[in-house]
Amino acid sequence: MAVEELYDKKVKCPVCETQFTSKKVKYSKLRVKSKDSDLLTYYKGENPLKYNVFICPMCGYAATEEKYNDISNDKKAIVRDKITSRWKEREFSTPRVIDEAIMCYKLALNCGDVLAFKKAYNGGLCLSIAWLYRMKNDKKNEGKFLGFALNLFVEAYSTESLINSSIDEITLAYLIGEIQRRLGNTDEAIKWFSNVVSHSLISTKPKIKKLAREQWNLVRENQKG
Ligand SMILES: [Zn+2]
Incomplete structure (x- = not known):
């Protein structure tokens, strides 16, 4: 592991105010190597995906870097009541192998679930876990977490506002279509790719438009068999 690619970020827990790294x-040091059709990016060397979750060693609050400080006082009380009460102090400041990164995301998913964070966010955690399983070639668990991500994304798409969310409506619809395709749900994949391509704002997302067309063609070719 190339440790010099990494640095220590100082973080202050918004729940218990502990400082940790x-x-x-x-x-x-980031050099993109390739991308998968569901937007997983591979890098030469360490993948930043593994370090996207911060976990407070003292109280157990875990969330992605982007989400970390976005927690209300009510939800801080829920962390203390439901997470910290069962937490044993432990360190997460070291480099992470893939299994450790998966564990960090699962702790964040547990927090996201207990705190009823948005389904688009929790679905994003499930997609990240599926990607980490893909990196270690564990197809069974990859499929399981793609399924969890799919259910949360479909619910998010129909029930949640994506304002202030890290994902936009077009990208979310594309990911739903692509996960459906990967899980073998051909008709659903076609329906979602069609939604993406005919979206009124699709011209603002040329890369997603191109990907949706490509994956739609791929599904149709496979259908012809
Ligand atoms: Zn804390």
């Missing part, structure tokens, strides 16, 4: 990949 969490590893991050230096931006200057």
Whole structure:
């Protein structure tokens, strides 16, 4: 593991105010190698995906870096009541192998679930877990977490506002279509790719438009068999 790719980010827990450090990949060291059709990016060296979750060693509050400080006082009380009460102090400041990264995401997913964070956010955690399983070639668990991500994304799409969310409506619809395709649900995949391509704002997302067309063609070709 190339430790010099990583640095210590100082974080202050918004729940218990403990200061701790969490590893991050230096931006200057990031070199994209390839991308999967469901938007997983591979890098030469460490993948920043592994370090996207911060976990407070003292109270157990876990969330992605982007979400970390976005927690209301009511939800802080829920962390103390439902998470910290069962938490044993432990360290997460070291480099993470893939299994450790999966565990960090699962702790964040448990927090997201207990705190009823948005389904789009919790679905994103499930998709990240599926990606980490893909990196270790564990197809069974990859499929399981793609299924969880799918259910949460479909619910998010029909019931949640995506304002202030890290994902937009078009990208979410594309991901739903692509996960359906990966899980073998051909008709559903076609329906969602069609939604993406005919969306009124699709011209604002040329990369997603191109991907949706490509994956739609792929599904149709496979259908012809
Ligand atoms: Zn804390």
